[in-house]
Amino acid sequence: MELRLEEIRHAYGQTEVLDGISLDVPSGQILCLIGPSGCGKSTLLRIAGGLERPVSGRVVQVGEPEGSSLNPLTYIFQDFALLPWRSVAGNVALVLEDHGLSRAEIAEITEDVLTRTGLIDFREAFPKSLSGGMKQRVAIARALAVKPAVWLMDEPLSALDAQTRELLMDDLVGLWTRAPFTAIYVTHNLAEAVRLGHRIAVLSRRPGRVREIVEVRTPLEARRTADPQLEAHQRRLWSLIRDEAKAADRELIGG
Ligand code: ADP
Ligand code: MG
Numbered sequence: 001m002e003l004r005l006e007e008i009r010h011a012y013g014q015t016e017v018l019d020g021i022s023l024d025v026p027s028g029q030i031l032c033l034i035g036p037s038g039c040g041k042s043t044l045l046r047i048a049g050g051l052e053r054p055v056s057g058r059v060v061q062v063g064e065p066e067g068s069s070l071n072p073l074t075y076i077f078q079d080f081a082l083l084p085w086r087s088v089a090g091n092v093a094l095v096l097e098d099h100g101l102s103r104a105e106i107a108e109i110t111e112d113v114l115t116r117t118g119l120i121d122f123r124e125a126f127p128k129s130l131s132g133g134m135k136q137r138v139a140i141a142r143a144l145a146v147k148p149a150v151w152l153m154d155e156p157l158s159a160l161d162a163q164t165r166e167l168l169m170d171d172l173v174g175l176w177t178r179a180p181f182t183a184i185y186v187t188h189n190l191a192e193a194v195r196l197g198h199r200i201a202v203l204s205r206r207p208g209r210v211r212e213i214v215e216v217r218t219p220l221e222a223r224r225t226a227d228p229q230l231e232a233h234q235r236r237l238w239s240l241i242r243d244e245a246k247a248a249d250r251e252l253i254g255g
Pocket of ligand 1: 035036
């Protein structure tokens with residue numbers, strides 16, 4: 001399924017947050033969203049997922065989600081949002097309940113997604129015994145279980161250390177390569193953006209506007225750190241972000 005954001009405007013009271021954002025997320029592509037803090041990235045993601053209504057503009061779903069999708073628009077957040085009193089398998093099974101599936105079907109899907117995310121040996125573990133990286137893998141497994149048509153990811157790796165972020169990026173590339181998914185991936189980490197984005201939309205400071213869309217043509221599975229082309233993209237993104245962040249910073253200090 002393809003997602004189209006058309007001329008999205010949003011404000012909280014007098015504060016204009018988004019100023020006419022139009023973005024296309026083609027089926028099977030990852031669109032990264034970067035921009036200075038407070039420019040409206042999370043707001044845009046909530047609007048994309050229907051959690052918030054924009055002041056004007058619309059979100060259009062083009063094409064049908066895959067027939068077996070239980071939750072077409074699925075979020076993954078920075079803080080994992082796992083239930084501490086449920087095991088790894090229990091956290092995954094939770095999202096499969098109330099969909100009229102049999103216990104056997106729930107067990108089969110849970111087993112499948114835990115295998116795909118390397119968690120099968122941890123199925124009985126509880127979140128408190130897991131590292132941050134493992135917790136986020138559980139959140140990814142839980143999202144896989146409902147077969148999202150579009151993944152809405154809000155800085156999913158920000159709470160993790162650098163090595164764990166690398167491992168999780170490898171995981172996401174592996175999952176995408178085996179079964180390409182459609183996603184909006186918000187990050188403030190430029191290395192993540194050039195590793196995971198087919199296109200990277202750079203937003204301006206608040207009120208957020210699309211400043212530029214950078215297309216990265218290297219296939220996801222062929223992207224390596226220290227690739228001169230990716231580094232060039234990263235430098236370009238940095239120059240755009242730096243200007244916007246500086247301006248945002250001056251505005252704040254200037255009151
Ligand atoms: P980002 O994710 O890019 O850091 P957000 O979308 O979280 O930005 O926020 C954009 C702006 O909107 C910020 O100035 C923030 O303080 C404000 N904001 C976000 N959510 C609300 C809300 N529910 N009520 C009022 N203001 C909000
Ligand atoms: Mg945010």
